[in-house]
Amino acid sequence: xxxxxxxxxxxxxxIKLFAVILVVNVAISGLVFLAVSRSLDQGFIDYLDKTQTxxxxxxxxxxxxxxxxxxxWQWLRASPRA
Numbered sequence: 001x002x003x004x005x006x007x008x009x010x011x012x013x014x015i016k017l018f019a020v021i022l023v024v025n026v027a028i029s030g031l032v033f034l035a036v037s038r039s040l041d042q043g044f045i046d047y048l049d050k051t052q053t054x055x056x057x058x059x060x061x062x063x064x065x066x067x068x069x070x071x072x073w074q075w076l077r078a079s080p081r082a
Contacts, residue, residue, distance in 0.1 A: 066075065 067073070
């Protein structure tokens with residue numbers, strides 16, 4: 001004796017609804033990913049610009065102090081790691 005289970009009723013409308021919902025979810029997920037990725041990239045670029053500007057300003061101040069104290073760049077040529 002074979003036991004047969006009832007076959008679930010899947011209508012064409014159910015398949016179409018599933019496909020539409022799946023496509024919409026994939027599209028929304030893709031858009032969210034792109035928005036977050038772009039936001040993180042822009043934030044990181046802004047951070048890098050800010051830190052580079054701060055480092056350059058610190059370097060300028062140090063070099064200006066040494067120039068006013070020594071009057072030339074000879075000390076820098078003699079010791080490049082300074």
